[in-house]
Amino acid sequence: MTINVLLVDDQSLVRAGFRALLARAEGIAVVGEAATGERAVREAVRLEPDVVLMDIRMPGMDGIEATRRILAALPAVRVVILTTFDTDEHVFEALRAGASGFLTKEVEPDELRRAVAVVAAGDSLLSPGVTRRVVERFAGRPxxxxxxxxxxxxxxxxxxxxxxxxxxxxxxxxxxxxxxxxxxxxxxxxxxxxxxxxxxxxxxxxxxxxxxxxxx
The missing domain is CATH 1.10.10.10 (Winged helix-like DNA-binding domain superfamily/Winged helix DNA-binding domain)
Incomplete structure (x- = not known):
């Protein structure tokens, strides 16, 4: 069974890089791209991908709001947040919005492909070092x-x-x-x-x- 992926990032070179990495993975197909949050929502509704790799910082609608809207329309879609820094303070809000985890943009090729497979199977990306640190820091409002x-x-x-x-x-x-x-x-x-x-x-x-x- 092929895992269909939607790439969302405002930098075309980043999207091209991830597309190239995923093209080498058996059972994974990039079915669409988007450079803005607004386009990401439209493309997700149109394509109904299994996994969305979502940039967190984009002009206009950011990745958090796009994640929230995509999951409201398509609860079965899995969203993985892409961030430049693993301490990005917005990551926690993205997780609260329903994202299934996050990766830094410096992710190794094998880790990226594994991450897509993991979330598509219904699990989550819970790095004990990175995810826990973000949650501990930003979960201060019960x-x-x-x-x-x-x-x-x-x-x-x-x-x-x-x-x-x-x-x-x-x-x-x-x-x-x-x-x-x-x-x-x-x-x-x-x-x-x-x-x-x-x-x-x-x-x-x-x-x-x-x-x-x-x-x-």
Whole structure:
């Protein structure tokens, strides 16, 4: 099955570079490009891609608003934010808007191709070093958007470990349970809390105090 990708960046050279990298990947096809947020929304609605690689800073409508509008129209689309710096303060708001993760524009070719496959499969890009640092720094405004009391003690523990950057296999080892059981707990937590994916679980974990903030 081919993963259809929409590239969004206001620099044509950046788009060309990503297109060239993805062209070498089996099972991935770039079906469209956009240089503005407004065009990105129109192209996403027209093409219905599986994954959108979205620049966060563009003139006019930025990547955050474009992400919000695309996901409002097409909830199944996965958006990966592209940023020049991994400390970009706007990344957190993009994750809150529904993005499934982010990559720096200096991403290695193999990592880019893997990232597209990961998010297309329904997972999220949760780098323990980069994503967690952004969330810790910018999740300082608690929003009672979910009832964590709906989680069982084990589900809450799994969510906490996700927020520290652990993979399912690492969580399984830490709790001495199977990866399949971890996946079941993750799925149930997502359903109970009404969130999209693991990234949203991380945000809630920090907002509601399951994981403490550290100085940046």
């Amino acid at each position: 929003r009672p958007s979910a009832d964590l009391g709906a989680l069982t003690a084990r589900e809450a523990e799994v969510v906490r470990l996700i927020a520290t950057g652990l993979s399912n296999d690492e969580i399984a080892a830490a709790l001495m349970i199977s990866p399949l059981t971890v996946k079941t707990h993750v799925t149930r937590a997502i359903t109970k809390l009404g969130v999209r994916d693991r990234v949203q679980l991380v945000i809630l974990a920090y907002e509601h105090g399951l994981v403490g903030h550290r100085a940046s």
